[in-house]
Amino acid sequence: MEALPLITPLCLIGSHKTQRFRVSLHQNYSPNRALARKLFWHWKQERSVDGKDNYVDYTPLIQALSRKRLPHVAQELLFEMKSEGFLPNNSTLSALMLCYADNGLFPKAQALWDEIINSSFGPNIQIVSKLIDAYGKMGHFGEVTRILHQVSSRDFNFMHEVYSLAISCFGKGGQLEMMENALKEMVSRGFPVDSATGNAFIRYYSIFGSLTEMEAAYDRLKKSRILIEEEGIRAMSFAYIKEKKYYRLGQFLRDVGLGRKNVGNLLWNLLLLSYAANFKMKSLQREFLEMVEAGFAPDLTTFNIRALAFSRMSLFWDLHLSLEHMQHVKVVADLVTYGCVVDAYLDRRLGKNLDFALKKMNMDDSPLVSTDHFVFEVLGKGDFHSSSEAFLESKRNGKWTYRKLIATYLKKKYRSNQIFWNY
Known part of the structure; x- marks a missing residue:
C-alpha cells in the first residue's frame, strides 16, 4: 500500500480544529489500522466517553470516511471501537454498510445487511433506499431482489415503498423482466400501483423496450385509471421520434387528450412537430388554428x-x-x-x-x-x-x-x- 500523505484526522469528523499531524506507523500496524487508532483517540477526546459495553453513534465519522473513499479505515475503526468495548448502534452499522456498498465492498455490505435485518432494531426505509440505489448503480440486481424478499418476509410497514424502489431500480438498469416481476408481486400482495410507479413503468419501457412493449404498458396504465404525466408523455414521444413514427406519435397524443391543461402546450407542440417533421404544412397550419381555438396560447x-x-x-x-x-x-x-x-x-x-x-x-x-x-x-x-x-x-x-x-x-x-x- 502507498504511504499515507499528511492527514488531519479531526477534519474527517468535521472538527473545527486545524492542527495537523503526521501518522506514526508502528511496524505491527497497517496504515489503515494506524489511522483508525488515531481517529478513535480523537473521537474519544472530543466526546469524553468512557466505560464498557456502551452503544455509541459515530455515524458522521463513518460517512466522512465513505466520502473520502476510505472503507478499510472505517472497518478498522469498527474493530478498534469494539475492542475497547464501544458497540456500534444501529445507525452506525447502517452507515458502515452503506460505506461498504458505495465503495464496492459488496460481500462486507451483504454481511452487515444480514446482521441489521436480523437484529431487534431492523432497517428503516431511508437505509433500504440508499442500499438499493448503491446496488443498482453497480448492476447488482440479484442483491436487490434478495433485499426485496428479505424485507418482504419480515413484513415491515414500509413494504410498499420498498417495492416501488425496487421497480425503479430495475427500470433504471433496463431490467424489464425483473421490473415486471416486482410489480406483479407487489400487486399480488395487495399493494396498489400509484401514479409515480405507473408513470415510471411507462418511462422505462419507452427507454429500454420496443414500441409494441411500450404501447402495451401504456394500455395497462390506462386500464388502471392512472393518468400519464408529463415525464411519461415526453418519454413515449421521444421513443416515437427516435423511430421516426410520427403518425403513431400523433395517435398517441390524441389518445392522451389534447384538451389537457395540466401539461401546458406540450401535447399540442408535439403534435405540431409530428407534422413539421415531414413538412405537412397544411396540416401544421390547421392544427395550429385548432390549438388557438381550443384556448391554448x-x-x-x-x-x-x-x-x-x-x-x-x-x-x-x-x-x-x-x-x-x-x-x-x-x-x-x-x-x-x-x-x-x-x-x-x-x-x-x-x-x-x-x-x-x-x-x-x-x-x-x-x-x-x-x-x-x-x-x-x-x-x-x-x-x-x-x-x-x-x-x-x-x-x-x-x-x-x-x-x-x-x-x-x-x-x-x-x-x-x-x-x-x-x-
Whole structure:
C-alpha cells in the first residue's frame, strides 16, 4: 500500500480544529489500522466517553470516511471501537454498510445487511433506499431482489415503498423482466400501483423496450385509471421520434387528450412537430388554428416549430406573419427564431434583404435558447444556430448580442464563399 500523505484526522469528523499531524506507523500496524487508532483517540477526546459495553453513534465519522473513499479505515475503526468495548448502534452499522456498498465492498455490505435485518432494531426505509440505489448503480440486481424478499418476509410497514424502489431500480438498469416481476408481486400482495410507479413503468419501457412493449404498458396504465404525466408523455414521444413514427406519435397524443391543461402546450407542440417533421404544412397550419381555438396560447416552442418549417421550405410570407404574431402576443424570440430568419434568407442568397427581415426584432438582446429541446431531436439545428453556439462558447469577444452574432456569422459566410470561388 502507498504511504499515507499528511492527514488531519479531526477534519474527517468535521472538527473545527486545524492542527495537523503526521501518522506514526508502528511496524505491527497497517496504515489503515494506524489511522483508525488515531481517529478513535480523537473521537474519544472530543466526546469524553468512557466505560464498557456502551452503544455509541459515530455515524458522521463513518460517512466522512465513505466520502473520502476510505472503507478499510472505517472497518478498522469498527474493530478498534469494539475492542475497547464501544458497540456500534444501529445507525452506525447502517452507515458502515452503506460505506461498504458505495465503495464496492459488496460481500462486507451483504454481511452487515444480514446482521441489521436480523437484529431487534431492523432497517428503516431511508437505509433500504440508499442500499438499493448503491446496488443498482453497480448492476447488482440479484442483491436487490434478495433485499426485496428479505424485507418482504419480515413484513415491515414500509413494504410498499420498498417495492416501488425496487421497480425503479430495475427500470433504471433496463431490467424489464425483473421490473415486471416486482410489480406483479407487489400487486399480488395487495399493494396498489400509484401514479409515480405507473408513470415510471411507462418511462422505462419507452427507454429500454420496443414500441409494441411500450404501447402495451401504456394500455395497462390506462386500464388502471392512472393518468400519464408529463415525464411519461415526453418519454413515449421521444421513443416515437427516435423511430421516426410520427403518425403513431400523433395517435398517441390524441389518445392522451389534447384538451389537457395540466401539461401546458406540450401535447399540442408535439403534435405540431409530428407534422413539421415531414413538412405537412397544411396540416401544421390547421392544427395550429385548432390549438388557438381550443384556448391554448402559443408559446415560444410553438412559434419556433412553425418558424423552422417555414424557414426550411422558404415560405417567407408565412415566416414574417409568424414573427408579427409573436410580437403581437409578446413572445420574445430566442436564438432559434433569429436562426430561422438568417438561414432562410441566406439559403436563397437574399442576404441583402436580411436587414428588412430583422428590423422589427430586438437585435441588442443577449442571445439565449429557450425552445424545448425535443424540437431539435426532430428538426435539428440550423447553421446559424450551430455556428452561434460555437461563437458563444468563445470568451474572446466579450458580451454577445444578436447583432454581433449575425455580423460575425455573415463575415464567416463571406470568407467561406470567397475561398470557394478562388478554387
